Amino acid sequence: MLDMKWVRAHVEEVQEAADGKKIKIDITVLIERDDERKALLQHTEEARRRRNALSAEIGKLMQSGEREQAETMRAQVKELNEQLDQEEAKLAVIQEEVTRLQWLVPNTVSPDTPVGSSDADNVELRRVGELPVFDYDTRDHVELGEMHGLIDIPRGVKIGGTRSYVLRGAGLLLHRAVQQLALDLLMEHGFTPLEVPLMVREDALVNTGFFPTGRDQVYELQGENKWLVGTSEVPLVSYYADEVLDVKQPVKLAAVSTCFRSEVGSGGRDVRGLYRVHQFAKVEQVILCAPDAAESEKMLQEITGHAEELLQMLELPYRVVAVCTGDMSQKTYKQYDIETWMPSRGAYGETHSSSNLHDFQARRSNIRCVDEDGKLVYCHTLNNTAVASPRILIPLLENHQQADGSIYIPVALRPYMGGAERLILPEHEQGE
Numbered sequence: 001m002l003d004m005k006w007v008r009a010h011v012e013e014v015q016e017a018a019d020g021k022k023i024k025i026d027i028t029v030l031i032e033r034d035d036e037r038k039a040l041l042q043h044t045e046e047a048r049r050r051r052n053a054l055s056a057e058i059g060k061l062m063q064s065g066e067r068e069q070a071e072t073m074r075a076q077v078k079e080l081n082e083q084l085d086q087e088e089a090k091l092a093v094i095q096e097e098v099t100r101l102q103w104l105v106p107n108t109v110s111p112d113t114p115v116g117s118s119d120a121d122n123v124e125l126r127r128v129g130e131l132p133v134f135d136y137d138t139r140d141h142v143e144l145g146e147m148h149g150l151i152d153i154p155r156g157v158k159i160g161g162t163r164s165y166v167l168r169g170a171g172l173l174l175h176r177a178v179q180q181l182a183l184d185l186l187m188e189h190g191f192t193p194l195e196v197p198l199m200v201r202e203d204a205l206v207n208t209g210f211f212p213t214g215r216d217q218v219y220e221l222q223g224e225n226k227w228l229v230g231t232s233e234v235p236l237v238s239y240y241a242d243e244v245l246d247v248k249q250p251v252k253l254a255a256v257s258t259c260f261r262s263e264v265g266s267g268g269r270d271v272r273g274l275y276r277v278h279q280f281a282k283v284e285q286v287i288l289c290a291p292d293a294a295e296s297e298k299m300l301q302e303i304t305g306h307a308e309e310l311l312q313m314l315e316l317p318y319r320v321v322a323v324c325t326g327d328m329s330q331k332t333y334k335q336y337d338i339e340t341w342m343p344s345r346g347a348y349g350e351t352h353s354s355s356n357l358h359d360f361q362a363r364r365s366n367i368r369c370v371d372e373d374g375k376l377v378y379c380h381t382l383n384n385t386a387v388a389s390p391r392i393l394i395p396l397l398e399n400h401q402q403a404d405g406s407i408y409i410p411v412a413l414r415p416y417m418g419g420a421e422r423l424i425l426p427e428h429e430q431g432e
Contacts, residue, residue, distance in 0.1 A: 209331030
């Protein structure tokens with residue numbers, strides 16, 4: 001949420017951000033409704049003052065025995081109360097409309113954010129690592145997973161429906177290994193690990209900017225007023241809601257969590273294998289820092305660097321892109337995506353995302369700090385996917401497949417895989 005005074009002074013900039021992010025809101029209508037609200041609020045407050053003054057005067061008249069005049073004033077008070085009831089009802093309706101529109105107001109975007117309508121307009125910033133060259137027929141992650149007994153999609157679908165899967169044996173170990181590697185890396189960089197609730201109240205999703213625009217992506221627990229999170233960013237940021245923090249040093253939090261997404265609107269997209277599924281695991285990093293643009297930009301580069309460091313440890317080629325306006329969410333001020341090379345797609349696929357939100361989330365969540373002048377101000381918040389699995393298993397299996405069907409295990413993962421250097425095909429698959 002943006003400060004309304006700031007919105008009024010930057011109508012064109014905010015409207016441009018809304019249009020670029022495809023959020024249907026007319027900022028001038030919001031301001032008009034807010035003007036109506038203010039005028040009606042002022043009128044009702046003045047009416048209350050008049051009523052209260054009359055009530056006080058009635059008491060004095062009654063004490064002095066001037067009952068006739070007191071009864072006349074009682075009639076005036078009754079009429080004022082009837083008017084107030086009507087105006088307060090109108091005020092409640094207008095206030096509800098203003099609040100609804102305010103929740104839709106998007107964060108503005110950084111000056112260096114590319115303008116575009118979709119992910120096709122994201123701008124590549126750099127590529128790291130050499131793409132693999134295979135002189136033999138390669139297999140995609142589903143074939144490799146089935147051959148090695150790592151992945152069982154048919155039985156996953158039998159249990160959970162479409163976009164479900166089962167990880168077996170070394171498949172599960174790889175899934176857990178990349179998460180633990182990511183968590184260990186973040187702890188080395190000063191992050192505090194947390195185990196957080198995955199069922200959250202609606203206000204946690206509203207305050208972190210996932211509602212109202214992303215409501216269709218989240219699973220609701222009927223009758224509970226609770227929702228399953230699609231990222232631990234929600235509980236990590238909400239952890240400090242309504243608090244005043246000491247951010248002389250940035251507060252760095254991390255969590256490993258199961259995540260759930262409905263993927264509404266993605267029908268027909270990336271349906272094969274593990275790319276787009278309803279249940280997955282993420283290691284998330286969240287930073288809360290002083291509301292200084294240079295400071296939060298520095299933190300954005302830092303958390304993006306952590307994700308890149310992990311991919312380098314996994315010995316995977318990737319690229320970093322600047323996300324354009326049309327591919328950004330309501331809450332984001334500046335965003336990078338990291339896309340890892342996936343041989344079966346013949347393209348890079350998104351595996352990580354880094355976002356700087358400035359004070360958008362903190363304002364909604366009421367997370368503040370004290371500035372140099374002793375004034376309470378809203379913090380800046382940032383987040384990054386350190387790793388998401390099983391999606392990361394796609395490039396991990398496909399890039400590291402060998403001619404004999406085995407799968408190379410990166411050196412950094414071996415301590416988490418019992419020291420194994422590669423996954424060997426089961427005997428019944430060898431020579432096929």
